[in-house]
Amino acid sequence: MSTIAPVLNVTTVSSTASQRKKMTITDFRRKKERAEPITMLTAYDYPTALAEDQAGIDSILVGDSLGMVVLGYANTLPVTMEDMLHHCKAVARAAKSAFLIGDMPFMSYQASTEEAVRNAGRFLQEAGMDAVKLEGGRERLEAVRAIVSAGIPVMGHIGLTPQSINQLGGFRAQGKTASSAKRLLEDALLLEEAGCFGLVLESIPAKLAGLISRKISISTIGIGAGVGCDGQVLVSHDILGLFDRFTPKFVKKYADLHSEMQRAFTGYIEDVQIRQFPAQEHSVEMDDAEWQALQQELDRTEQA
Numbered sequence: 001m002s003t004i005a006p007v008l009n010v011t012t013v014s015s016t017a018s019q020r021k022k023m024t025i026t027d028f029r030r031k032k033e034r035a036e037p038i039t040m041l042t043a044y045d046y047p048t049a050l051a052e053d054q055a056g057i058d059s060i061l062v063g064d065s066l067g068m069v070v071l072g073y074a075n076t077l078p079v080t081m082e083d084m085l086h087h088c089k090a091v092a093r094a095a096k097s098a099f100l101i102g103d104m105p106f107m108s109y110q111a112s113t114e115e116a117v118r119n120a121g122r123f124l125q126e127a128g129m130d131a132v133k134l135e136g137g138r139e140r141l142e143a144v145r146a147i148v149s150a151g152i153p154v155m156g157h158i159g160l161t162p163q164s165i166n167q168l169g170g171f172r173a174q175g176k177t178a179s180s181a182k183r184l185l186e187d188a189l190l191l192e193e194a195g196c197f198g199l200v201l202e203s204i205p206a207k208l209a210g211l212i213s214r215k216i217s218i219s220t221i222g223i224g225a226g227v228g229c230d231g232q233v234l235v236s237h238d239i240l241g242l243f244d245r246f247t248p249k250f251v252k253k254y255a256d257l258h259s260e261m262q263r264a265f266t267g268y269i270e271d272v273q274i275r276q277f278p279a280q281e282h283s284v285e286m287d288d289a290e291w292q293a294l295q296q297e298l299d300r301t302e303q304a
Contacts, residue, residue, distance in 0.1 A: 023058050023099035025131070025153050025197040028219045031058075031230065038231025040221055041239075044070050044087045048236055049094035059099040061133065061233060062088045064106070064163070068245075069237040076162045079105040081119055085127045092128030101155055102129035106163045109134050109143050116143040120152045133200065135161035137187025141194045148195035156191040158184055159225065160203035173224070175204040185212055192216045200233065201225040203250070224250030 031038050040059040043049040044066040052060055066087055067079035088102045102123035109116035116134075123129040131153035134140060140156070147154050159174045168174070175181040185208070188199055198219040201209045206226025213220040213229050222229030234251060237243040241256035271277035 020056065020097040022097055025099070027058070027099070028198055029217075032217075032219045038219055038221060040231055040233035042066075042233070042235045042237075043091050043095070044236075046090045046094045049091040049098075052236070053095035053098050057098050058231070059101060059233075060091060060095050061101045062091050062103060062129070063133075063235065064103040065235050069235060069243045075165055077106050077165075081105060081108050081122065084108075085122060088123060088127035088129055100128065100130045101133050102127060102131070104132050104134045109140070109147075113142055113146045117146050117150050117152075120147045120154075121150065124152060131155055131197070133157055135163050137184070138190050141190055144191060144194040144196060154196050155198045155200060155221075156188075156196040157200040157202065158187050158191070158204075159201050171203075173203040173205075175208050181205070181208045184208065185215060188212045188216050188220075192218050198230075201229060224248065 028038060030036075038058050039056075040061055041052050041057055042063040042065060043052055043060045044062060049060055062084065064076040064079045064084065066083070067073040067076045070087075071079070071083070073079070084102060084105050088100070092100060104116075104119060104123070108119040120132045123132050132147065133155040134143065134147075135157040137156075137158050144154050144156065160168070160171065162171070165171060175184045181204075184204060188201075191199060196218060198221060199212075199216070200221045200223060201212060202222075203224040206228055209220065209222055209225035210228025219230040221231040221233050223233050235243070238247060238251040239254045241253050241258050242261075244258045247253065268277070
């Protein structure tokens, strides 16, 4: 029984995941009404998205955070539309039940409303996303309204907005003063009115995030914003311990895969160096009669 049980458990999880209905923006609203927490993680590739979808995640964000955790940039600013579409396509091929959100990269929606709509449409038309996310408050209302009017669901993002780090003075928590907190609350209400189906609240005081969540009817997804939000999102590389440069204060690590990868790579290098790998079980064998025939053919060729 002990050897069979793990297989049955995996089969049960996979079967349950395959039977899940596709998450929609209606489900976001229902979960908020029922006070059921919404679960969200980032993914940037097929195997990660597949594992998250099979685990039962509600929503997957293909974040422009891939610029840092996958592509090695210092921040998210260098990420392009082509980068985002490439990774969104991989995620969409894997995740069939989770609600998929593509992150609009820097300068894909700021220059003009027309360009914002066109780029947002590419996430759905070319990359298989269900919605897009963009950063900013009152300054993004025109873009949000236009994208929503085109039939594209939009998730807003306020608080610490990484694409504005040069303006914010770095990766710093926002909304810690009465005036800045009031402005964030106003932005949340304006984005709801503009048509956003949800808001990411990043690195703001937990009390403020709870207040915003109560004041608006759309779902709030917190990242470093406390337990009072309607849902939570984290970068998958952070919770897996895959991003070794730094770990934000608000992250809970559920694994340390960077160390495990180093251990595996070191073991491989050592095995190759001492010729312990590949062993016989890793090698392709040739029938003895065929080997003898080859040797005889080579001998005849050499004698000719």
